[in-house]
Amino acid sequence: MLARGQGSPWYCPSGQPSARSPGSCRGICGTDGRDVTTAFDRVGGDRSVVVARVNGELRDLATEVSDTDVVEPVSVDTPEGLAVLRHSAAHVLAQAVQAAFPDARLGIGPPVKDGFYYDFSVTEPFTPDDLAELEKRMVAILKSRQRFARRVVTEEEAVRELAAEPFKLRLIGSEGGAEVMEVGGSELTIYDNLDARTGERCWGDLCRGPHVPDTSYIPPNAIKLMRTAAAYWLGDQANEQLQRIYGTAWPSKDALREYLTFLEEAEKRDHRKLGAELDLFSFPEEIGSGLAVFHPRGGVVRRVMEDYSRRRHEEAGYQFVNTPHITKAALFEKSGHLDWYAEGMYPPMQLDGEVDADGNVRKQAQDYYLKPMNCPMHNLIFDSRGRSYRELPLRLFEFGTVYRYEKSGVVQGITRARGFTQDDAHIYCTLEQMPGELDALLDFVLGLLRDYGLDDFYLELSTRDPNKSVGSDEVWAQATEILRQAAERQGLELVLDEGGAAFYGPKISVQARDAIGRTWQMSTIQVDFNLPERFSLEYQAPDGSRQRPVMIHRALFGSIERFFAILLEHYAGAFPPWLAPVQVVGIPVTDAHIDYLADVAARLRARGVRVEVDTADDRMQKKIRNAQRAKVPYMLIAGEEDAAAGAVSFRYRDGTQKNGVPIDEAIDEIVAAIDARVQV
RNA sequence: GCCCCUGUAGCUCAGUGGUAGAGCAACCGCCUUGUAAGCGGUAGGUCGUCAGUUCAAACCUGACCGGGGGCUCCA
Numbered sequence: 182m183l184a185r186g187q188g189s190p191w192y193c194p195s196g197q198p199s200a201r202s203p204g205s206c207r208g209i210c211g212t213d214g215r216d217v218t219t220a221f222d223r224v225g226g227d228r229s230v231v232v233a234r235v236n237g238e239l240r241d242l243a244t245e246v247s248d249t250d251v252v253e254p255v256s257v258d259t260p261e262g263l264a265v266l267r268h269s270a271a272h273v274l275a276q277a278v279q280a281a282f283p284d285a286r287l288g289i290g291p292p293v294k295d296g297f298y299y300d301f302s303v304t305e306p307f308t309p310d311d312l313a314e315l316e317k318r319m320v321a322i323l324k325s326r327q328r329f330a331r332r333v334v335t336e337e338e339a340v341r342e343l344a345a346e347p348f349k350l351r352l353i354g355s356e357g358g359a360e361v362m363e364v365g366g367s368e369l370t371i372y373d374n375l376d377a378r379t380g381e382r383c384w385g386d387l388c389r390g391p392h393v394p395d396t397s398y399i400p401p402n403a404i405k406l407m408r409t410a411a412a413y414w415l416g417d418q419a420n421e422q423l424q425r426i427y428g429t430a431w432p433s434k435d436a437l438r439e440y441l442t443f444l445e446e447a448e449k450r451d452h453r454k455l456g457a458e459l460d461l462f463s464f465p466e467e468i469g470s471g472l473a474v475f476h477p478r479g480g481v482v483r484r485v486m487e488d489y490s491r492r493r494h495e496e497a498g499y500q501f502v503n504t505p506h507i508t509k510a511a512l513f514e515k516s517g518h519l520d521w522y523a524e525g526m527y528p529p530m531q532l533d534g535e536v537d538a539d540g541n542v543r544k545q546a547q548d549y550y551l552k553p554m555n556c557p558m559h560n561l562i563f564d565s566r567g568r569s570y571r572e573l574p575l576r577l578f579e580f581g582t583v584y585r586y587e588k589s590g591v592v593q594g595i596t597r598a599r600g601f602t603q604d605d606a607h608i609y610c611t612l613e614q615m616p617g618e619l620d621a622l623l624d625f626v627l628g629l630l631r632d633y634g635l636d637d638f639y640l641e642l643s644t645r646d647p648n649k650s651v652g653s654d655e656v657w658a659q660a661t662e663i664l665r666q667a668a669e670r671q672g673l674e675l676v677l678d679e680g681g682a683a684f685y686g687p688k689i690s691v692q693a694r695d696a697i698g699r700t701w702q703m704s705t706i707q708v709d710f711n712l713p714e715r716f717s718l719e720y721q722a723p724d725g726s727r728q729r730p731v732m733i734h735r736a737l738f739g740s741i742e743r744f745f746a747i748l749l750e751h752y753a754g755a756f757p758p759w760l761a762p763v764q765v766v767g768i769p770v771t772d773a774h775i776d777y778l779a780d781v782a783a784r785l786r787a788r789g790v791r792v793e794v795d796t797a798d799d800r801m802q803k804k805i806r807n808a809q810r811a812k813v814p815y816m817l818i819a820g821e822e823d824a825a826a827g828a829v830s831f832r833y834r835d836g837t838q839k840n841g842v843p844i845d846e847a848i849d850e851i852v853a854a855i856d857a858r859v860q861v
Numbered sequence: 862g863c864c865c866c867u868g869u870a871g872c873u874c875a876g877u878g879g880u881a882g883a884g885c886a887a888c889c890g891c892c893u894u895g896u897a898a899g900c901g902g903u904a905g906g907u908c909g910u911c912a913g914u915u916c917a918a919a920c921c922u923g924a925c926c927g928g929g930g931g932c933u934c935c936a
Contacts, residue, residue: 223911298931306865410931411864418933422864425931453928457872466909522936554936564898587862588934597935676889683936707936734936771893798890801900806897832896840895 220244221394224254229432231257231393232265239265239392243333257336257398257432267292269329269431270319270391270399271299272404276374276384277318278426281311285408287386288348288414288423289377295440301501302348306424312406315426320401326377327384329392331370338368339387348414348423349387405441446697452746453594455754459811460501461762462595471592471599473742478762482789483745485760487580490604490737492631497625499578499606504558506582510548514713516557519550521684527551527586555581556709556734559607560716563730568720573730574610580741581605594740595742602741608733611753615731619667619706626691626704627671632749632755632858635703637694638673643681650684652711660708661687686734687713695751707734707743751759755812755834757860758851765851766808767794769822772803777824781817781844788852805832814861815851833861 214565219225220233221242226312232239234253235246239261246252256261271290277286278301288300301307307315336353343349352370356530371394393399395762406428414420431437448454456462461479464472475483491501510529513519518526529551534546552558559577567574575676628640642665645657668675668689682688686705691735692700709732711716719727738744758764765785769779778794785792797802801818809818816832822841823829829847830840842850854861 309866408930409865413863414930416932418863422932424864427931464927470927518936525934525936585935590862590864590932591934685936762916768896770895772892798892800892800894802894802896803898804896809897816896818896822895829894832904838896838898 192500215333217245222250229256231262232391261725264292265296268429271297273322275299277315298425300425316690323396323401325393326397327374328395330373341563359569388618399443403431403437450750452749452751481762484503499576502579512557551584553585555605576608578606596746603736609730635693640668641676641678643678643688643691646680656710685709701747704737758814758855759858765792766813768804768818
């Protein structure tokens, strides 16, 4: 620590005299002789402390504090501290960009999940080569230990200083600016990057901070520029498109490496890659973007998923319905979809129109639409005859294939497709029945997801977006409250998603964490008072009066295809036996043992097991390799020894083996694992 | 829809102006083998499509189609 007598308005890190002797601060630390205390004096010193919380607010460590201020250290190991590190890294990136491309104008540069980005206005988009170059420049800046120095400026000063930065100017005093990192609070601040030795100003940026004390707090081997992308200024499509650079920054080289390893693992699990490798599905260009075909092996998985779901739904009192894929426009006018969602629908087909020889319309054409949702059709089923209160709750279920015109830029594998199948149900019940129905529904949904192997959940409650919704405030408030209570009764973590609801009602969604910790939105449960109104749905109450039911929309998988993809990635292609397309492969040691294994396979097949015997003209080792790569749960190997003993030898996916298992025992083991739906 | 990147055999990729290559897979042989690739051979591509530049285009230009990364959107 610098001696007080030298009166630093800044601090100098202690314990590193070789890196920065007190003498090196002379000339930049000021010599006004004031005796001040900084947050660093109170809580700094440990290099992992990057900023301080002063009276509850995050501040630079250089912030002057008084004895009465509450000052707490904020470590880079906390989410806030890490965000500061990344925010500072974004500044370093911007400095590097402006050094390499003097014409680049600054957008905004906040920390984000797993890293940071900075937006720039440049004449030429960045290239991958640019990223390598910029990364080198960043490392040089980091090694030069530039100080981040906060400076309060007046609006006039800021405008003068930032005359060359049109986007920063727009932030000053603008309403939108209050929400970004650059400005905030009651004063405008600029962060200057000062040369460690000379104190010379190397760069600066309008920013509310806080920042790490100096660039040496960011390990040069723990940053990486990841990719470039385009982004609209302030996220608005009406604004200029800027060039964004995404980077990542971590407290240590090891943390960066761990993150990169995670990304590699995620890439290995990518369902698009595994789908092709395991021959599960494909997207023939001839069919069109976002429209998948399922191959036999993918078809098996899908059928098993559906069969189990169907059985569970039957047990839970659902009734199965079927509806067409296409309908006249009037239905979606009635439901409100054409008012709120026409953009997401395939354009209409015009049918049944007639024109006479003179070109006059004799018969007006009808618009037909592919259905983006099943609910209007289910409403028609409800309304097909008079309904009694005795029928409620009425639960209609369908594997309903829907088509949505997803914009070309968002289609992604089978997780975001243009045609997909919802495991969609609509429950019609009375208001009184609703809380109980929701409890049962959440239990049902969570239990079923656990059966498929997901068991780490939290719930999200999405509330009304006033600009995109139908119905009265009271109805929304009531529905939201009922959902909230049901969610809370589950005792799971509950997150609020303000304004995230569908246009017709609030929703609870179940978020599941997969094997490598990623979260996926799974089931959604939506309460709807509006569609029953629009469709004038009624049932007859015990007193003979006609009452309006409420409606619960729920999809458990959301989309079968998407759920398929999630399971595929969750299991990295190694499905548990009950879901595996091929559950057992028989591998003969020589061709002489094919018949023996064929008998074993026949017995397995009789027990409902999906089994193949590899009769190809390959050596046994090659067959093992093939089965291993196909991620088949069980390999049954048989040669002379096994055949003589009436046994088979197991090889499991983890490479372990169990030899000389009597056939009956082997069959029982396999069947038991399948029936128990366990992973092996 | 917008920006950038990208498209060569079923798959993974090489080939940057002079009439297309490898490995794996497939097919045909040989080999008869005890826990992740035995050996040899054959076949397979109008280089995404359509225009343009050029004596000559997988390669340069444009449009379109598909894929990827983002933005936006996601009832």
